[in-house]
Amino acid sequence: MHTAFSLKGSMFEIEMNGHAADREELLDWRPDDRLAVILTSPLSALGASMLLQLVTTAYYDVRPSRRKAPHYAEIYLLHSGGRYGDFSSFDVVPRREVFLPADPDALIEAINDRAITHLAIPDGTPRHLTFPWKEPEVARDRIRHCFAYxxxxxTSNADIAIMSRNPDLHQDVELALEPIALAESIERYIDAGDADVQLYSRELAQRVRSRLIEISADEKITARKYHDAIWDDGVMRQTFRKISVDAALSLL
Known part of the structure; x- marks a missing residue:
């Protein structure tokens, strides 16, 4: 749970509709909120890496006592139609990376089953979709914020920008691009802590190693190129578009 201490809200700047905003205005984060990011291509969630990190700070700041206990931020990655890379470096822990068929029904059911309140979804062409009975109403009743990324x-027609001048944010991205380095880092500290921590660390390292072949060298090069391009004059900037729940459902 390194992100409980490595990430701080002060690392970020936010713009909404071209004006400076704060995290609360963007996220309206509450103690029981949960973020899901949908992936449809290799390492695509790195395009929303700053949103993941910003939400992590909100999760801990809304209830600071979480930093004193073994808590991980309630962030879920929903891999649709494949296995698109390991995001353990963002403290997205086992069971919160979910692998689903490329099926809108499976996605909306996974979103509802996990009581998601904030949803980030790959931008694309809206479709008219028919979902299982009750699922859309359940989603509309609970989801408060949706973002296209x-x-x-x-993102085209973006109305939200998340920015930072802090190069430390890149470390989580780098370890997602090169997960072997993450596995080796975990293994160096496997013997630290009590027996429960050692067992967890050993299992986590094994899990990361088991997923090393998910992403090809060319896919890593592409993802790195995308991430490098968001840097401009020492500022890292990602953009998003706020959309309605119905608009988000049309992109599933």
């Missing part, structure tokens, strides 16, 4: 980190 792209793997490139730049």
């Amino acid at each position: 792209t793997a490139q980190g730049r």
Whole structure:
């Protein structure tokens, strides 16, 4: 749970509709809120990496006592139609990376089953979809904020920008691009802590190693190129578009 201490809200700047905003205005984060990010291509959630990190700070700040206990931020990655890379470096822990068929019904059911309140979804062409009875109403009743994003980190017709001048944010991205380094880092500290921590660390390292072949070298190069492109004059900037729940459902 390194992100409980490595990430701080002060690392970020936010713009909404071209004006400076704060985290609360963007997220309206409450103690029981949960974020899901949908992936449809290799490492595509790196295009929303700053949203994941910003939500992590909100999760801990809304209830600071969480930093003193073994808590991980309630962030879920829903892999639709494949296995698109390990995000353990963002403290997205086992069971919160969910692998689903490329099926809108499976996605909306996974979103509702996990009581998601904030949803980030790859931008695309809306479709008229028919979902299982009750699922859309359940989603409309609970989800409060939806964001369209792209793997490139730049969304068309964006009305939200998350920015930072802090290069430390890149470390989580780098370890997602090179998970072998993450596995080796975990293994260096496996013997630290009590027996429960050692067992957890050992299992986590094994899990990361078991997923090393998910992403090809070319896919890593592409993802790195996208991430490098969001840097401009020392500022990292990702953009998003706020959309309605119905608009988000049409993109599933």
